[in-house]
Structures are given as structure tokens and as C-alpha cells.
Amino acid sequence: MAPxxxxxxxxxxxxxxxxxxxxxxxxxxxxxLKNLSxxxxxxxxxxxxxxxxxxxEKIVVSGELCLTWSGxxxxxxxxxxxxxxxxxxxxxxxxxxxxxTFELPMDQLLDLRPMLQEQILLALPLTPLCSDDCQGPxxxxxxxxxxxxxxxxxxxDPPIDPRWEALGSLTFEEEEEN
Ligand SMILES: [Zn+2]
Numbered sequence: 398m399a400p401x402x403x404x405x406x407x408x409x410x411x412x413x414x415x416x417x418x419x420x421x422x423x424x425x426x427x428x429x430l431k432n433l434s435x436x437x438x439x440x441x442x443x444x445x446x447x448x449x450x451x452x453x454e455k456i457v458v459s460g461e462l463c464l465t466w467s468g469x470x471x472x473x474x475x476x477x478x479x480x481x482x483x484x485x486x487x488x489x490x491x492x493x494x495x496x497x498t499f500e501l502p503m504d505q506l507l508d509l510r511p512m513l514q515e516q517i518l519l520a521l522p523l524t525p526l527c528s529d530d531c532q533g534p535x536x537x538x539x540x541x542x543x544x545x546x547x548x549x550x551x552x553x554d555p556p557i558d559p560r561w562e563a564l565g566s567l568t569f570e571e572e573e574e575n
Pocket of ligand 1: 470471472473474475526527528531532533
């Protein structure tokens with residue numbers, strides 16, 4: 398039976414069936430999210446398609462999903478919306494490694510929701526912006542600063558600690574053993 402979109406149950410796989418089937422299984426995702434938010438933005442909907450593939454003793458789940466979110470603009474504080482792509486590529490296995498793979502529950506339904514919730518929380522924007530040229534609430538008095546001067550911009554290389562600079566000039570010679 399094909400999974401039915403718009404139902405949270407559709408995010409669960411019947412593992413024994415998956416392992417007895419050849420190739421990969423496609424799973425449409427259409428998940429209306431509730432109560433999944435950070436202090437900065439709130440998840441609304443996750444859509445797209447995932448693929449689950451049995452590979453030996455493992456299940457590989459991959460695909461590209463689109464997350465829509467809402468949150469207050471960091472400059473004008475008006476509620477704004479946006480969407481972020483979620484690239485999913487996760488491995489489920491027995492005796493999983495924390496932080497790297499997910500535990501594979503044998504002979505049960507594999508529920509993808511905990512993994513997806515983790516990914517959603519990582520993808521939610523920390524600094525929503527209603528538009529690139531948002532001028533903030535009172536642009537006459539408080540003009541928006543250029544992006545490069547704002548907090549939270551990590552594109553600028555921090556100055557090198559002088560204690561580390563000396564290391565840059567060190568070279569290591571490998572001793573050759575004959
Ligand atoms: Zn704004």
C-alpha cells in the first residue's frame with residue numbers, strides 16, 4: 398500500500414517489508430508541523446520526497462525536503478516567512494554511533510520523525526529577515542548597518558592569536574628510518 402501524504406503515520410516505514418523489497422522505496426513527505434520552534438523562528442511545513450534504501454544491514458534515508466517557517470524579522474520585528482532546503486542523508490543501523498548514525502529498530506516501524514525534527518531544528522533560521530533591504534522600524538533614526546558589521550556574521554576571519562602565529566612558521570621534518 399502506498400504511503401498517504403498528509404498523515405504523520407506516513408513517516409513510519411515497515412522495516413521487514415523494506416528489507417524484503419528490491420531497490421528503494423519513495424516516501425512523499427507532507428508534514429504540518431506544530432510546536433516545533435526555536436527562540437527565533439517556528440517550523441510550519443515540511444514537504445518533498447525521501448528515499449529509503451536497504452543496504453546490507455543498514456537503511457539509508459536520503460532526499461531533499463523544503464521547510465517553511467515563520468518568525469519575527471531581526472530588524473523590523475514584523476512576522477515574516479521563508480523556506481529552507483533540507484538535504485537529508487542519514488544512515489540507520491543497529492548499534493548506531495551517536496551523532497553519526499541513527500538506531501535501527503528491527504522488526505518494528507522505523508519512525509523518521511525524531512531524525513527529521515533534529516534536522517528541522519538545525520535548519521530553522523536564527524536571524525530571520527523579511528527582505529534583504531529591510532530598513533528596520535525607524536530607518537530615519539536607526540539606519541540598518543551593512544551586513545558585514547552585524548553580529549552573527551561569521552564570514553569574517555578572526556585575527557590570528559599571536560601565540561599560534563609562531564606555529565605557522567614551524568616545519569616538521571619526518572625522520573626517515575632505514
Ligand atoms: Zn524586516
